[in-house]
Amino acid sequence: MKHYTRLVIALSVLLGIAGIFVLYLSWPLLTGKTIILDTMPVDPFDILRGQYIIINYQISNIPSVEGAKQGDSVYVILKEDEDKIWRHQEVSLSAPKNAVFIKGTIRSIYGSSMRVEYGIEQFFFERNAQFPQNDLTVEAKLSSSGQARVVQLLHQGKPINITYKKVELTS
Amino acid sequence: MLTGKKGASFGTIVAVFGSILIALGIAWLIAQNWHQLPSAVKIVILLVVTSAAYTSGTIFRVKGHQGTGKSLLILGALLYTLSIFLIAQIFSTSTSFQGTAWLLLLAWIGVIAAAYLFDSSASLVIALFEFIIWLVIQFIAFMEAKDDMISPGILAFYFLTAGILLYGLSLFHRSKGYKFARVYQWWTAFYFLLFTYILTFQTLLPLMWPKEAASASNSLVFLLFFGIAASASILIGLVKAVSNKSVQNKEIFAFIAVVVLLGVIIGLTSFVSEDNGDMLSWFLGGRGEVSTALWAMWIFVNITFILAILGIIFYGTWQKLPKIINLGVIFFGLDVITRYVGFIMDLWGYTSLSVIFITGGIVLLAGGYFIEKWRRNLITKTEPAKKTK
Numbered sequence: 001m002k003h004y005t006r007l008v009i010a011l012s013v014l015l016g017i018a019g020i021f022v023l024y025l026s027w028p029l030l031t032g033k034t035i036i037l038d039t040m041p042v043d044p045f046d047i048l049r050g051q052y053i054i055i056n057y058q059i060s061n062i063p064s065v066e067g068a069k070q071g072d073s074v075y076v077i078l079k080e081d082e083d084k085i086w087r088h089q090e091v092s093l094s095a096p097k098n099a100v101f102i103k104g105t106i107r108s109i110y111g112s113s114m115r116v117e118y119g120i121e122q123f124f125f126e127r128n129a130q131f132p133q134n135d136l137t138v139e140a141k142l143s144s145s146g147q148a149r150v151v152q153l154l155h156q157g158k159p160i161n162i163t164y165k166k167v168e169l170t171s
Numbered sequence: 172m173l174t175g176k177k178g179a180s181f182g183t184i185v186a187v188f189g190s191i192l193i194a195l196g197i198a199w200l201i202a203q204n205w206h207q208l209p210s211a212v213k214i215v216i217l218l219v220v221t222s223a224a225y226t227s228g229t230i231f232r233v234k235g236h237q238g239t240g241k242s243l244l245i246l247g248a249l250l251y252t253l254s255i256f257l258i259a260q261i262f263s264t265s266t267s268f269q270g271t272a273w274l275l276l277l278a279w280i281g282v283i284a285a286a287y288l289f290d291s292s293a294s295l296v297i298a299l300f301e302f303i304i305w306l307v308i309q310f311i312a313f314m315e316a317k318d319d320m321i322s323p324g325i326l327a328f329y330f331l332t333a334g335i336l337l338y339g340l341s342l343f344h345r346s347k348g349y350k351f352a353r354v355y356q357w358w359t360a361f362y363f364l365l366f367t368y369i370l371t372f373q374t375l376l377p378l379m380w381p382k383e384a385a386s387a388s389n390s391l392v393f394l395l396f397f398g399i400a401a402s403a404s405i406l407i408g409l410v411k412a413v414s415n416k417s418v419q420n421k422e423i424f425a426f427i428a429v430v431v432l433l434g435v436i437i438g439l440t441s442f443v444s445e446d447n448g449d450m451l452s453w454f455l456g457g458r459g460e461v462s463t464a465l466w467a468m469w470i471f472v473n474i475t476f477i478l479a480i481l482g483i484i485f486y487g488t489w490q491k492l493p494k495i496i497n498l499g500v501i502f503f504g505l506d507v508i509t510r511y512v513g514f515i516m517d518l519w520g521y522t523s524l525s526v527i528f529i530t531g532g533i534v535l536l537a538g539g540y541f542i543e544k545w546r547r548n549l550i551t552k553t554e555p556a557k558k559t560k
Contacts, residue, residue: 003233013288014284018251117265
């Protein structure tokens with residue numbers, strides 16, 4: 001009986017860690033506001049997690065703000081344009097009130113502009129995925145604290161059609 | 172107490188292969204249909220498979236099939252780690268080094284908790300292996316955040332601190348008579364030997380504290396907290412072990428001497444540091460004259476490494492721990508091979524290669540024979556004591 005009690009405790013710990021992790025990752029998706037962001041993607045491969053694209057957003061390179069330094073958190077206020085794309089409007093070092101904003105980290109500062117990462121710079125596929133490489137936008141969800149999660153990739157404003165090249169066994 | 176046979180029998184090995192095959196089969200099945208499954212289903216599959224491995228492992232152990240149970244617990248630890256990475260994939264989390272470091276942190280914390288709850292040394296080994304990788308990836312993440320080079324000397328201090336932390340845990344477990352003490356003892360020895368071995372390369376010594384390295388505030392704050400944890404571990408471990416006499420004073424003094432010596436070596440390498448601009452050419456062999464200070468440093472580190480190996484072997488013999496003796500002998504063999512390859516590279520073009528190869532071959536053959544003979548003798552010395560227990 002002692003062993004089964006330990007099993008229950010161990011599974012509670014492991015599933016608890018995994019569950020909290022899933023909840024943390026899901027929170028913006030469950031509660032957040034939907035935004036569409038413009039992109040400039042490239043596609044590498046991660047040995048642990050497979051094929052993915054690195055997404056370079058238009059809001060990745062924005063004008064610097066006074067007093068900002070590498071590693072700082074920044075809050076980028078977004079505004080929707082007539083094409084329904086959310087674009088950078090203003091940057092602040094503190095969380096703004098009554099505005100749609102996304103939270104990022106300054107990776108580098110070059111003169112009057114800076115490079116910011118938002119944690120949504122990658123999107124994973126299974127191997128041999130084929131999809132259009134241009135005219136891509138990203139549908140994301142934003143939590144009230146500015147945390148973002150990718151929902152899906154869009155091609156010409158519609159959910160992207162991913163096809164998978166058939167794998168032929170050679171041995 | 173659990174009952175049943177210990178050790179890896181043929182049946183156990185077959186069971187391990189069976190577990191791995193089942194895991195691979197499930198992984199392949201999921202991989203083939205991964206994009207067709209909703210995210211929630213993917214997560215449920217991963218967690219159910221992990222739970223199934225742990226549950227079946229426990230059932231087998233209770234029924235007395237220790238080997239099969241052990242292999243399933245190993246499988247559970249691996250599947251849990253895999254689940255963390257696949258959940259991260261499902262949510263497209265950051266692929267940066269910091270993102271990977273967070274995943275490894277979740278992985279080793281879960282696996283170490285399971286190791287204690289299931290009383291599984293094999294799971295603890297997996298957790299400690301993930302811990303090392305996490306430590307290195309976290310250091311690289313600090314460099315990534317700075318977008319610049321941080322002195323690798325700080326990473327060396329991470330390893331030294333990890334060694335202290337593990338030794339503290341080993342003492343604490345010894346005072347309680349708990350079997351994990353042996354695992355921590357082995358890993359402490361492994362950390363110190365690996366760490367000193369890396370320092371024995373002349374090419375690496377000037378890179379430890381590059382003159383134009385970036386300020387390393389984040390990595391130093393991490394080292395500070397890590398140091399506090401290690402200090403707490405060693406203090407608690409020492410108090411417990413000394414109070415119930417499970418450690419002798421000379422072992423503690425020897426440990427302190429090793430830590431101080433290694434700390435001094437890391438610090439001394441700052442006297443042979445290079446400019447950032449020269450580092451790449453230095454590493455690629457485009458360096459000019461080797462300074463006297465660097466030669467002296469290199470000889471000092473190599474003598475220390477040999478002494479560390481002999482010290483570990485002596486410790487293994489004294490404590491009657493064949494695994495520690497084997498570890499010391501493996502590092503001795505590694506040192507011989509490394510220095511031999513180093514001499515070939517240094518003397519390339521100056522001396523007839525055939526002479527170097529023949530001489531080296533004879534040295535390695537004879538060395539291999541005598542090292543193996545030496546190892547067997549040392550192991551034999553530990554055996555009579557075992558039988559009397």
